Amino acid sequence: MSGLVNALLIVAVVVVVIVRQFRARPVNTGRRWWLLPAVLAVVALREPAILDAHHRTESALLLGTELLVGLGMGAAWAWTTKIWTEPDGVVWTKSTKASGMVWLGGLLLRVGLFALGAALGVHQDSSALMLGLAILLGVRSGILVWRAQSLHTAPSAGGPARAYRDGMARVTRKEGV
Template structure:
């Protein structure tokens, strides 16, 4: 039953995160951006079935690969997210089409890892997927906070900071939280 609960938790977190990230949102560098990923990691690590008892080496390699995929997906997602500063000094972020492609590629690679594990007979628990998701979210949030903190006023632009995607048309709307 814990596997079903973990799977539902993973799906809920992914849906909420994806929906929220494709809306323009302010980046609050002072908040605890690391809390949700840490909670997911703790929930994943408390499960005893994160490694297959009969195939420890293979399952450890699959888990390490899952974590590397999570690291790469989180970094790519953060770097494809548009970040800008409004005239009032608030830093905003919004995922782009490239961010969606990163998500689809990350999901495809994870499905491939699950298929590979099934092919070689390794029992994979949902906790490995949850740990990979935690790494993805932690890396993305960390890079976005770092990018937001690195934006500083530029005198030649009238006080506004340069941002990734400045040459892009601004078709974003602010949404209240």
């Protein structure tokens, strides 16, 4: 796939994911939550230019750092997401303001990594960013499914599970499903 197609795919996935996650929506623990991250990872790993042939070490270090950023950002996003159980037993989720800050921080880290790579003269392909996004989405989805399943098995699974810096347990209006 060309770099432009990869970039458009990344932008489309990010927009869809962010818009969906800042709306209250039910968590389906039985669905294939790993499918989108797996597809993104396969598409990214099929690209031969994921590492710069002329700067292998620097390129591998930047890729490793990108994957660590994706791992940390996915975990932080999952733990800053509010998750609760409604009286009908359905587990709901909604990203918080802290989740938005996680996205902003991750974006700034990625811009910094790109600038560092450019300063080192490393050719940076969009497949590294796509692989980082796959890691981010996989970690976030995995943690959210695990949190949702723990609410199903908790004896008092009825109230909202608090997210980081969530001052009050509020019921969020359900939006169109």
